Amino acid sequence: MKDFFETVRHRHSIRQYRSDLPVEEEKLHAILEMACAAPSAGDLQSYRILVVRDTEKRHRLGELADNQQFIAEAPVALLFCSDPQRAMAKYGERGEKLYALQDATIAAAYAQLAVVAAGLGSTWVGYFDGEQIKKDFTLEPGLEPVAILSIGYPAELPAETPRRPMSEMVTQI
Numbered sequence: 001m002k003d004f005f006e007t008v009r010h011r012h013s014i015r016q017y018r019s020d021l022p023v024e025e026e027k028l029h030a031i032l033e034m035a036c037a038a039p040s041a042g043d044l045q046s047y048r049i050l051v052v053r054d055t056e057k058r059h060r061l062g063e064l065a066d067n068q069q070f071i072a073e074a075p076v077a078l079l080f081c082s083d084p085q086r087a088m089a090k091y092g093e094r095g096e097k098l099y100a101l102q103d104a105t106i107a108a109a110y111a112q113l114a115v116v117a118a119g120l121g122s123t124w125v126g127y128f129d130g131e132q133i134k135k136d137f138t139l140e141p142g143l144e145p146v147a148i149l150s151i152g153y154p155a156e157l158p159a160e161t162p163r164r165p166m167s168e169m170v171t172q173i
């Protein structure tokens, strides 16, 4: 098991996956558990996670994400949706507009790190046609697609990605 700092440092987007290695059910379960362990506003967990294993559905998801082929190639895709109405019931407009989106995003971020800890790879996909996904995947009314994570065993060594100097993002006040 990697420690937390190592896990974060080892996370890089993976866009090529081993087609011969499925994602084990126990690993997927552990990843989903970590997503659901993330903090959320009022502990309401105003999100839903759709697990997409079916080949045709993954192909369609890839098409709806500007034909990003790796989504179809990865054996699993997780679609994170926010549930604004759930957050709105307790927190009004702030819950609807902000908290539900944050809840779904944090859950996806936890899942992405759990993927690395489990020896798998993923890419966070934010570019997709959310309205069409709602229709094609008959999402429950009110759910808003926020992010897709493609998940599988890496078939590439990803290049290190640079980061801006911390001082550009961090201000001491």
Ligand SMILES: Cc1cc2nc3c(=O)[nH]c(=O)nc-3n(C[C@H](O)[C@H](O)[C@H](O)COP(=O)(O)O)c2cc1C
Binding pocket: 011, 012, 013, 014, 015, 068, 123, 124, 125, 126, 127, 128, 158, 161
């Ligand atoms: C909000 C968001 C949207 C993203 N959308 C896409 C995407 O549609 N397609 C893709 O290949 N990568 C996407 N990425 C991955 C980023 O390109 C990647 O995280 C960034 O270049 C840094 O590389 P690294 O993940 O290897 O550190 C997205 C990441 C985030 C956080």
